[in-house]
Amino acid sequence: MIKCNALTRRYDDITAISDLNLTIEDREVFGLLGPNGAGKTTTMRMLACLIAPTSGDATIGGHSILDLRGQQEIRRITGLLPEAPGLYDTLSAHANLDFYGKLYGMPQALRERSIKEVLEKFDLWDRRDDAVGTFSKGMRQKVAIARAILHDPTYLFLDEPTAGLDPKASKTVRDYIVSLREEGKTIVINTHNLAEAERICDRVALINGRTIQVGPPGNLARGLFARTLTVTLAEEDPSLAEGLESFPYIASIETSGTRLRLTVKDPEQNNPSLVKWLVEKGARVQFVEEEEYSLEDVYLRLMEEGGRR
Amino acid sequence: MISDNAKAVMRKDLSEFRRQKLVIGSIIAMPLILGILIPLSMFAPIAMEAPEGPTWDVENLFTQGRLDPSWDVPETASTLESVETADVALQNTRVVNATIERAVLTECDVRDSTLKNVTIDSCLLENVNLYNCVVTNSRGAGLDGETIMSVDSELVFEHERESELEKLIPMFLNTTLILFIILPVTLPTIIASYSIVGEKNNKSLEPILASPTTDGELLLGKVLSAFVPSMASTLGAVAVGGAIINIFLSQLGEPLLPNLTWVLGILLLAPLACIMSILACVIVSSRVTDVRAAQQVGGFIVMPVIVLMFGVLAGVILLTPLAMLAISGAFAAANGGLYYFAKAIFNREDILVRWA
Numbered sequence: 096m097i098k099c100n101a102l103t104r105r106y107d108d109i110t111a112i113s114d115l116n117l118t119i120e121d122r123e124v125f126g127l128l129g130p131n132g133a134g135k136t137t138t139m140r141m142l143a144c145l146i147a148p149t150s151g152d153a154t155i156g157g158h159s160i161l162d163l164r165g166q167q168e169i170r171r172i173t174g175l176l177p178e179a180p181g182l183y184d185t186l187s188a189h190a191n192l193d194f195y196g197k198l199y200g201m202p203q204a205l206r207e208r209s210i211k212e213v214l215e216k217f218d219l220w221d222r223r224d225d226a227v228g229t230f231s232k233g234m235r236q237k238v239a240i241a242r243a244i245l246h247d248p249t250y251l252f253l254d255e256p257t258a259g260l261d262p263k264a265s266k267t268v269r270d271y272i273v274s275l276r277e278e279g280k281t282i283v284i285n286t287h288n289l290a291e292a293e294r295i296c297d298r299v300a301l302i303n304g305r306t307i308q309v310g311p312p313g314n315l316a317r318g319l320f321a322r323t324l325t326v327t328l329a330e331e332d333p334s335l336a337e338g339l340e341s342f343p344y345i346a347s348i349e350t351s352g353t354r355l356r357l358t359v360k361d362p363e364q365n366n367p368s369l370v371k372w373l374v375e376k377g378a379r380v381q382f383v384e385e386e387e388y389s390l391e392d393v394y395l396r397l398m399e400e401g402g403r404r
Numbered sequence: 405m406i407s408d409n410a411k412a413v414m415r416k417d418l419s420e421f422r423r424q425k426l427v428i429g430s431i432i433a434m435p436l437i438l439g440i441l442i443p444l445s446m447f448a449p450i451a452m453e454a455p456e457g458p459t460w461d462v463e464n465l466f467t468q469g470r471l472d473p474s475w476d477v478p479e480t481a482s483t484l485e486s487v488e489t490a491d492v493a494l495q496n497t498r499v500v501n502a503t504i505e506r507a508v509l510t511e512c513d514v515r516d517s518t519l520k521n522v523t524i525d526s527c528l529l530e531n532v533n534l535y536n537c538v539v540t541n542s543r544g545a546g547l548d549g550e551t552i553m554s555v556d557s558e559l560v561f562e563h564e565r566e567s568e569l570e571k572l573i574p575m576f577l578n579t580t581l582i583l584f585i586i587l588p589v590t591l592p593t594i595i596a597s598y599s600i601v602g603e604k605n606n607k608s609l610e611p612i613l614a615s616p617t618t619d620g621e622l623l624l625g626k627v628l629s630a631f632v633p634s635m636a637s638t639l640g641a642v643a644v645g646g647a648i649i650n651i652f653l654s655q656l657g658e659p660l661l662p663n664l665t666w667v668l669g670i671l672l673l674a675p676l677a678c679i680m681s682i683l684a685c686v687i688v689s690s691r692v693t694d695v696r697a698a699q700q701v702g703g704f705i706v707m708p709v710i711v712l713m714f715g716v717l718a719g720v721i722l723l724t725p726l727a728m729l730a731i732s733g734a735f736a737a738a739n740g741g742l743y744y745f746a747k748a749i750f751n752r753e754d755i756l757v758r759w760a
Contacts, residue, residue, distance in 0.1 A: 170616040181608035185423035197412035198615040
């Protein structure tokens, strides 16, 4: 489990992140979302024990990031994919990974086995002896991810794991992240890619120098947007809209041809009586659908309303 | 004890250097220049210009020509012993323990005597003081005196004087030694600048720092990765250069290298100078973001050794073993200060927040 308690980091006069309180459960894929300069990378760096918080604390697997011994232990049990791959271009993929295996104290036999395993997973085993400077951006990102997981960490911090990748490479990385969760890893992702976060994250935190909202991507829209129904009829009937105006639980009505767009307070409670009334009025109801809001809608609304720093 | 992580950082850097033309070129080219070209350019002219035989410290000694090796000791028919005489002409005579003035001596064997205003031809002289004498076609040893004209003779005097070229040899040796010490100072400015600023430009410091490697291990690894090739290159240059210098020294009849000054210079001062350069590079690298800028600023690191060289050339600093120990002590003290400064700035927080 990862717990952040009032985690704060300032750079001179600038506060990158303030009073961050989060709990990330084991085996969870957790997304940190926010605009540039929101403090996502700073948060990740503090959790990876690269920089110290100005105040507050965090624990990873029970080890405090403030404690020197805890920091060493955290470095052993975590893997980091930084924003830039940071590979050694003149060295081969194998040599890059072998170097990091040594830094993590892996014995040679285990190193060789793990390097083979991760490179095969990313279809790079055949290119293991090629200098990574000759690799495409996607391949380099795969090697960087392979480096982060080489020592089999329990916690993974991935900063923009699919940034700059083509759709196919992005999908490979996304699928791999999901497979890592199934293997029992806890994964924290920094991303601008909201569709991706929606697809792979169990929960997300919207941050912009502070926590704005935390929750499963699908639940964040609740309470943020009014719930809207679209009723599609077989034939157009303007009189229905007039009749619906008298309903106390309908906040607004828009008509567009055979479609009625209704803002309803409690669809679960109100929809049956609403549909019954329409049918009684002779309307031939074809579809009743609730409008869904994407994480992008949520993100933009939250950033617009409360996310200003 | 060097930790496994420091060794891993060093080996990784060395693997990278093997593929860097600038680094590998410097490691090979600089020893070639210093190890071969400089000894050749300094010592070859000395060997060519050096006079044959020793130079005698006798006032107003003029020599011309050399004695034919087929010269034989003259046979003597009579002996003149323990006398003081003047205005004589002696031929085929053994002269022992005598003082002779204004004379002409031909085919004589003269021992333990003093000759003043004498013309000497085809004689053998031993332990003789010569004043205002002209010596032709003669051989002598253990001689002394003043105002002597020697023509086609081989005379060995008691008082030898160093030739000007002989005086230059120790200075040239010291200058060459300093040049060899410049090598381990210069090479790290290329290697360490690359290995630290390069890492920074490559954005590869973050994943290293996220590993269990400590700041000290990373610093040690970086120091070693610059130290090992710099000193290996230096020792290679010294081995080649020393061998070339020894060829010339043997021709000149001078003592061969290594002497104690060189041993201390190469095995004590050069490593200390190398470490000083590396630590200074670490400090410089923390303030710049470009490898070339780091190398240019790093060029100033050579200045203390250049000052040392000028001191040697000007004769202000004499590189004796004691001086080597004193200079090494000063470098060691400077290294202590630089180490604490480098260690203070070489921490995760500064590397990531201020270096980037």
